[in-house]
Amino acid sequence: MANNMNETTAGVVTGPSGPKPRPILSPRNIMIYGTILVVCFYYALPLYVMIVTSLKGMPEIRLGNIFSPPVEITFQPWVKAWAEACTGLDCTGLSKGFWNSVKILIPSATLSILIASINGYALANWKFKGSEVFFTILIFGAFVPYQVVIYPIVIILRELGLFGKLPGLVLVHVIFGMPILTLLFRNYFTSLPEELFKAARVDGAGFWGIYFRIMVPMSLPIFVVALILQVTGIWNDFLFGVIYTKPENYPMTVQLNNIVNSVQGVKEYNVNMAATMLTGIVPLIIYFASGKLFVRGIAAGAVKG
């Protein structure tokens, strides 16, 4: 697969050197759109396979090939994945994990964005002695492999009495979301015209006044971007969910992995794929709905760093 990709995309390099006048069916266009078609096919294929597999019955899967559309569409795998799939005695499917993820997501995303935006605001507009040092440490933190700090955090959560509970996991998400979000907000606030800030100061507005009355209303796009980043990031987390929660609080990704690995008799690939789809749906909806904002967000957060 990777080899194919390489060959087909290699053609692009020679593409632009074609003739300058551009009729619609020029060799150049055929090359470009042909390549794009192949690339899109490669990227779209797994999603297609997931959907198709999840709509087939097991006998059809055993006989057919994974790319063929279902002969008889059945939604039973989806029902089973959502409400009936078992992990041991617990046969409630992924639904519990879904609600756990929602319960983790809402406070984690809200808190981490609130804290990071205030951090970014303080760093951009209210620099104090040492603020850059802490910021540098924080950015360094974005690169520390989680494995280095997971165990000490177990101890910290134990001492706080939060281990295994939802607030504990929320705290972990807030901590690990902080570096990148702070960077995002700091960069954005720095780019706002300074006159605005100065004018507000002259009017006598203070730290919080300026933040709530000027900065927040002016920065709605970046808040949306941060929200998109956090929602997908937290929803997709697996490692923290495994380490810092217990089975009744497992987020959806962990439960997905459990259900897929909990085999009774034969592997039910259709149920597994339905469960995988269900877990992927939330970030996908956000992604497709937010469109350009998503792209702008991750690009802004990354490139400006």
Next chain:
Amino acid sequence: MDHLKKILIATTAAGAMSISSVTLATELEVTHWWTSGGEAAAVAEFAKALNEKTDHTWVDGAIAGSGGTARPIIISRILGGDPMGATQLNHGRQAEELVEAGLMLDLTDIAEEENWRDLVHPVSLLDSCTVDGRVYCVPVNIHSWQWLWLSNKAFADAGVDVPSDWFEFVEAGPALGEAGKIPLAMGQQGWQVSGAFGVINIAVGGPELWQKINVDKDAEAAASPEMLKVFDAFAQARLLSQGSNVQDWNQATNMVITDQAGGQIMGDWAQGEFQVAGEVAGEDYTCLPGLGVNEVISTGGDAFYFPKNDDPEITAAQKELASLLLSKEVQVAFNLKKGSLPVRGDVDLEAANDCMRKGLQILADGNILVSGDQVLTPDTTSQVEDLLAEFWSDNSMTPEMAQERYANIIANAD
């Protein structure tokens, strides 16, 4: 699974309604990694007993995967100060340090009151629960690894007799292959490969050699020519299992049940799967304890530990569960479903099938060994698992190479 769910709901409701006695009802979360069909049916017996016979409620904390996946989660929760009511672990050295750190509930008073020392047979199981004379866990069953499960139909299809020992099985391999069967089914997880290795070690090398290496940590024995024979046999097994690409042990068992594979080396818990599939021992499948060579079984097993809890009500409930797990009725109900042997010498397993009776007979004859979990630390166990898993998946690794590294691990074991 649906009927299990119904039983559970029904019994939970029944338990909830009978709040008439004096003791307070608490919810006990119990973690375990019994998630296959047979295992889940067995653990449901525990849940039923707790829900019906006491006022407490069983909150099931099943963790899928294998012990290797589940133990980290269990242990990090105990260390994280969020202990469950009770948890399955293999007794022996896995919980050693947790006990030493004072994180486990001391069960000595009930153990003495109910005279566990006389009840539990073999008593080595209780010894594995004992640290400095205090009892910290309840052994619930005896599991032995030393079984070869054979599909009678697979051999009939291949036109050969069902083998009566390992060597005949190896000879029948080519015939099975020609009939389109995989001779030996094996799941690809390290613990399965490592378990099968232990079995072959006892069968081919003999129990004394096994003991020298695993109990006395004798590196010379591990490097001896006798042990090389074991590695050779293991390489043979590797050859026989080519094409067995499943991961989980019960998927491998399923290959035997559906006659796609000739046999599987797996502990007696595989029996639960045969039972769920409605197969009859002796007719549909055959079991060879000790691979039919050395009829010895190791008496490992599962045990329940009760992490210490500040809440006295939970502590009381934990003790009630502890004594319940060892009660006659529960022992019989649980072990019949699980395919394991009861830890009490005084229960009568009328319903036991052919294979279980063989196991009981060997147990009664005293042909027993301790299990690997009881003598090796998790650290050593994982090193061995990693080595054997690598050997199993990499055909270019020779028995000699594997043996050298194996001897090295044993030399450094503590």
Next chain:
Amino acid sequence: MAGATKPVRILRNLNAKIAALPMITTALVIFVGCTIWTIVHSFTNSRLLPKLEFVGFAQYERLWSTRRWLISIENLAYFGIGSLVFSLVIGFLLAALLDQKIRFENTVRTIILYPFALSFIVTGLVWQWILNPEFGIQHIVRSLGFENFVFDPLYNPDIVIFGVLIAGLWQGTGFIMVILLSGLRGIDGEIWKASRIDGIPKWKTYLFVVIPMMRPTFVTALVIITAGIIKVYDLVVAQTNGGPGIASEVPAKYVYDSMFRSQNLGQGFAASTMMLLSVLIVLIPWAYLEFGGRKNGK
């Protein structure tokens, strides 16, 4: 005015400091404190519980003589180099392709980037299914008549890490493409005009003019990919769980397994310290170039 600003400045510092307290705590307690704690404990013989019984470099000696760790490092190297090269090359080619003023740009970008929104667990499971020899690609090609076609990377210890790489690239290249595309768009349009007037072929302009100009963007992409590579864990857990055998183990998994499965904390800490060290090896030169260079420039 001078008299008025002074009290405001004190107030400002106070408020900002209070507001930055979560950041300061996180930076000091988590990223400095916990890191030091782990490094210190990597020199002890802690097993199930952290203990301060120092054993020098014993954990590191054992680490580097453990076959599984060496395999993990080797896999990380393959996976890392593969990710870097393919992400950058494919990412750049795709970005250049999308920069040709094509129609449906948004649709195409949406399709290429959507895997990035998914969890590694989801990605791992989907690719496990597609690469399953009994049902997936191998099965399809065989049923087309190529009976001896073999493509089972997840069951072949020699190439399993490339099976993981395929899935990782599928998920990650879209993101790299977006970064590089925004870098391309930042290039002054005059450059293109000038090169067209001089009659320089487009591919030459890309190779010798545009790419060197995009150096900062490439560096950013490089750092993002590298940071992601070292953290790779979920993908392996979902797709292969380290198998077959231990052929697709990675350092992050070694750390987790040592800490909780083998109950050998010291070993896990030593391994995680090595991971940190490798991040620093990448990070420090980058920080030096980025920030040190900028200071000199100004």
